[in-house]
Amino acid sequence: MRTEIPVTEMHKTKSKLFLVLAAFALALLFGVGGGSALAQEAPRPRPAQADGGGARGQILLTATQGVAPVELASDGDGFSGTFEIRNVGPGPLTVSRVAVRTSPTDLRTPPGVSVQLEGGGLVAKIPPGASKRAVVKWASPAGGRAQELYGHVLVESDSVTPGAWEPGRPSAIGIHAERDLGLGFVGQHVLSILTFLPLLGLVAIFIAYLRGYEDDKKIGLMTVGLMAVNLALAGWLYVKFDTNFSKVDGNDGYQFIEHAVWIRSLHVEYFVGVDGISISMVLLTALVSFVGAIVSFSVKQQIKGYFAMYCLLVTGMMGVFVSLDLFLFYVFWEVMLLPMYFLIGIWGGPRRQYAAIKFFLYTLAGSVFMLLAFIWFYLNTDPTYLVDGQAVARAFSITELGRVAWAGKGMTILGIAAVKVIWVWLFVGFAIKIPMFPFHTWLPDAHVEAPTAISVILAGVLLKMGTYGILRINFGLLPEATQWAATAMAAFGVINILYGAFCAMAQKDLKKLVAYSSVSHMGFCLLAMAALTPAGIQACLVQMFNHGLITSMLFTLVGVVYDRVHTRDIDKFGGLASEMPLYTSLVGFAFMASLGLPGLSGFWGEAMTFIGAFPRFRVMTILAATGVIVTAAYHLWALQRMFLGKFREEWRTNHYLAESGGKFPEINRRELISLAPLAVLVLVLGFWPRPLLNLIDRGSLELHRLVDRPGQTQISVTRAGADHALARRD
Amino acid sequence: MTQPLDNLRSLAYFGPELALSGAILLVILWDLVVKQARVAGALAIAFAALAVSAGLSVQAIVSGAGSRGLFNGLIAFDGYTSLFRILIAFVTAMVLVFSKPSLEEKSAREPGEFITLLLVLTLGMNLMAASRNLLMIYLSLEMVSVISFVLAGFKLDDAKSSEAALKYVVFGGVASGIMLYGMSFLFGVSQSLNLSDIAAKTAELTAQQGKVPGAVFVGVVCMMAGFGYKISAAPFHMWTPDVYEGAPTAVTAFLSVGPKAAGFAVMMRFFSEALGAVHDARIAGTVVDAAPWAILIGCLAMATMTIGNLSALGQDNVKRMLAYSSIAHAGYMLLGFSGMSKVGVASIAFYVITYCFMNLGAFLVVMAVAEQNGGDETVGAFRGLGRRAPVLAIVMAVFLFSLTGLPPMAGFVGKFYLFSALLETGGTWSWTVAVVGVLNSVISLFYYARVLRVMFLEDAVATEPTTVRPMFQVTSLALAVPTLVLGVYWSPVYDFVVRSLATVR
Structure with a gap:
């Protein structure tokens, strides 16, 4: 450890000051960056402890190419990919079973997925330091409806517990495959593009503002253009959406899924997808936001700010309907609030200030209880795996939370059955949005004061978030x-x-x-x-x-x-x-x-x-x-x-x-x-x-x-x- | 834990504090001797010392240095201390940047003194975070308090500033007196000033009597007066609004973040090491009933945030409003601690980081606006800011939304961790505190939105753009970017916090 007293650092010129500042910033950055680099390695192998009867193996699963989840590549009539089962412990490792994570009552993956060790078999002995390759195949029969595959392969072994999770739980690695739906990259990320394309508009408008761009009409046209692109993508989504797709076809009945780890330490994932409940809302949002953008041309002042907020609003709305992760859902739910406050408050009618804050307060009052409910879900869920296979004790994923028998846990909150309390909290949060009597009083004020286009969005899409939330979360989880x-x-x-x-x-x-x-x-x-x-x-x-x-x-x-x-x-x-x-x-x-x-x-x-x-x-x-x-x-x-x-x-x-x-x-x-x-x-x-x-x-x-x-x-x-x-x- | 090191060997681990001490002496010397570039040079020395302090701490955490007792166990060297040292160095550096323009003015009063005092304060806060002995706790607390009094009254010709300093002194004297009284109880019970000895004795007596001994309870309650005063928790918060309003804004910004962080650091260490009250969440849930600490902290948390938020509602002076808001935020942080879990400690450390960005930022904007309006800090001065200085207004909106705790800002993530840490311990008490907490979040929106309203919603008196000092623009943007980025992707920072806390004890 160095203990330097900065005696030598008596600098007389001003330029040195900035050098020192820069060094300070670098030191901080280095610290944070270095810390993160180490913290990111998950799952991190730990030295195996001597365990009574002698050294045992320790398992580490890695994708052969790239990082987990294992990407299955198309080979003629099916998909296949490989991953390595490494033994990083001092003793031998016995792999007792390799299987796809599925069961007759709970099909997680589409049919036709199989896994075996290279050279056949499901059992293997791996000496220390060696590794064994396993092959995952997705035969994807003609009758299979799934256009993509998200799932896990479980590997049971006698490994010492390689992480913080309980012993006896198999290790897992995520698998992923995607058929080409047309449109290439756009087709595979269509929901993200629908959600974040408007945000691009916000950035563009901000840049236009900073550069002193004057032609406000073009800003409006650009927004309409973005919404038109969104509408076209939504049309494509409508065409490609498989209306007969259901849970038996795998992927929990969702289509157009995008699934990745967002915040590993909190088990938050970026998880979007649509099913029969949300698809109509996604289409409606795309349509109404397009109409709203055209109607917006009647706005005459502070046009840049208006369209910037409008874009952010569309992002928030779209995000709510496609999120399949409670944390993500909540973020979008609140993101939609901020622009709405300004849109009503700045461009509204005579009593706009009152209407804007009333809308804001009502919705926030509902959503903070929603947040408590989400935290409860998170803290009490059953152990599962993140999309890349990391074993976690908790999760925000709606599909995983939907598998938990909440009522059977017999928990209480403030002395009342927890499921009832949570249900009511969620319901009130959503009911305010619907708006349900007696929480409806914000609506007439907001509608009357909001500019026309915002009334259109408010009634056309925002109210539906309430009912959608009840269907997706209240119904789906409880x-x-x-x-x-x-x-x-x-x-x-x-x-x-x-x-x-x-x-x-x-x-x-x-x-x-x-x-x-x-x-x-x-x-x-x-x-x-x-x-x-x-x-x-x-x-x-x-x-x-x-x-x-x-x-x-x-x-x-x-x-x-x-x-x-x-x-x-x-x-x-x-x-x-x-x-x-x-x-x-x-x-x-x-x-x-x-x-x-x-x-x-x-x-x-x-x-x-x-x-x-x-x-x-x-x-x-x-x-x-x-x-x-x-x-x-x-x-x-x-x-x-x-x-x-x-x-x-x-x-x-x-x-x-x-x-x-x-x-x-x-x-x-x-x-x-x-x-x-x-x-x-x-x-x-x-x-x-x-x-x-x-x-x-x-x-x-x-x-x-x-x-x-x-x-x-x-x-x-x-x-x-x-x-x-x-x-x-x- | 390894055997505490003796004085000489301890010095090797005392680098950050030595650097600061050296810098303090150097700045005084520089100020006396050098005539050219007085301020710039003194600032350079200060920044260098802070960089060394932070850099050594970062290195200590990254290299995974174990925890040690220094100076025969008086203070601790561990990741926990290092983390707070980094934070404190950052806050001090930011405040130095804030006050640079006013220091360089011709009329500035003794810039060298200001910088020296700030560095002494930093040293004191470092020691606070590291103390594991009642005597050290008291000395470091007083070191911070006394210097804070002086800084609060730094505007000599301003009656308000002097009043603030006097109020601060009176409240500070009372609080530290009560705290000393409480310490005497703990010393009487355990015959030792060392936190671990107190823990051992308390545990022994608790096991004998089946409950926490009355003397220990009274002692801890009295000590909370001292801690509560530092973090401005109710009912020891009375000084906050007056001092925050009266003190120079840069000092206010500093007081609202730095000593508060250090206060939490020393309080959490006290509860963890002297009372053995901090456990893993699952265990904490079961021992909540056995020890009264969770109830004590929970009550303080609820009172603090409610009083802070309700009082902020009626404020017309934005600085004063932010003072009450900082009281409320102390309440939120206490809420995270009332679960008495290790996760709670991590959540508070993380919250302090997010809070430091958003709160410093908000005060900075107040400074910039006041400068434009001839020192006017009322809500009215913000009227039409969205038209006059859009960037500043947008940045302020980011800070205010973050303080409210709305995603996608850092404040939301911080609050999420606090509530999640509290609820992890479970039980009726936690849920009660949590419900009070979220209701307070809603109340807080109301007064933050008031500033938003005058900035954006109300028609401006004048709409011509005003020029804001570039330093304000750049610095406020530099604080807003992390406020936003940490709201979207915070894993590196949170992982770093967890990593540094892993070495506690």
């Missing part, structure tokens, strides 16, 4: 508690439907009316999912998608009239049909879709909700059905007040209309372009919902199987069954 809470969920759903509808009826502000109609319509999602039937869960997803389309249309349309006369007061208008016939017909179309007219897509969500929920909640379903009448009433009444009747002549002298000579200008081309894709989809899906249903069929069926145990009648199961399960397991 099925027993879901049954326990199903009735309450349904009741809140019905309250939402009726309360939202009545509130909407009382509104004078058109935007507020649409906002409350969202509250009402999201109630259908709650009721539908609470039924736990296949039709119910399907209805929830259908309603989520269709409501996203319709409500985006509605907010865009509200924005159109607001841009012209800077008011949305329904009672101030009248007879607009004669002034803006095309606009009126579009509003009529959107209203009809929103109130559930058969032939338009809104119908399917509501109808299927009733079909799905009726067997289980008769009275509540009937109550909800009466909500449809109220829904029709407020839509038609608003339509009548605004567009029918006699046109008010005082508008002729309105100063906002001075430019167009006192006439309401008809809806323009940009606005039509933004509405067209939505309208076409609403119409097509209204007559032919099959493409959408195909997408979500498998996902909803599997979720139903998970939360609703088969074999019991659909009606009697809920309360008694759930109570019984919980009482037994507490």
